[in-house]
Amino acid sequence: MCEFDDESAARTSDPLTSHEALGDEKLRTRIFDDVERVALEAGLAGITINECAEKLPNYKAWSISPMFAPLVRRGVLVRRVIGVTEPSKRWPQGKEILETRVDPITHKRCTVNYHHSIFKKPSASVPAQQRLDYGD
Numbered sequence: 321m322c323e324f325d326d327e328s329a330a331r332t333s334d335p336l337t338s339h340e341a342l343g344d345e346k347l348r349t350r351i352f353d354d355v356e357r358v359a360l361e362a363g364l365a366g367i368t369i370n371e372c373a374e375k376l377p378n379y380k381a382w383s384i385s386p387m388f389a390p391l392v393r394r395g396v397l398v399r400r401v402i403g404v405t406e407p408s409k410r411w412p413q414g415k416e417i418l419e420t421r422v423d424p425i426t427h428k429r430c431t432v433n434y435h436h437s438i439f440k441k442p443s444a445s446v447p448a449q450q451r452l453d454y455g456d
Contacts, residue, residue, distance in 0.1 A: 351376075351387050352391065355376070355388070356397075359372070361375075363435075363438060366434045367432070368421065368430035369388055370423050371423075372384055392433070397434065397435065398434050398435075398439055399432065399434070401417065401418060402418065403416075405417060418431050
């Protein structure tokens with residue numbers, strides 16, 4: 321079961337129902353656990369928020385969306401950095417560029433999230449085509 325803390329919060333732009341859901345500890349825990357399960361099932365393909373919402377039709381996307389950032393902060397979900405932007409006044413070291421893919425419904429680029437366990441180095445017995453490139 322996923323434990324949560326005060327860092328779990330809906331964005332100020334989220335609808336009232338998202339804020340109410342965060343106040344319901346059992347519901348929030350259930351959503352966290354379901355999102356983690358779906359990310360684990362997605363494996364190497366990873367999952368976007370919209371794809372997760374499709375796999376969890378008993379929740380609205382706006383109830384699922386605020387759960388991703390706390391899961392990323394805790395390390396339950398990870399995002400793959402594929403580059404860094406040029407330094408700017410706001411980001412003197414450059415801003416990380418995260419892996420995305422185009423959502424087939426919205427046609428917008430969405431951040432891909434992975435379950436933390438898929439980035440652990442595989443043993444030598446894992447077939448090469450199933451291994452991720454760790455840049456070693």
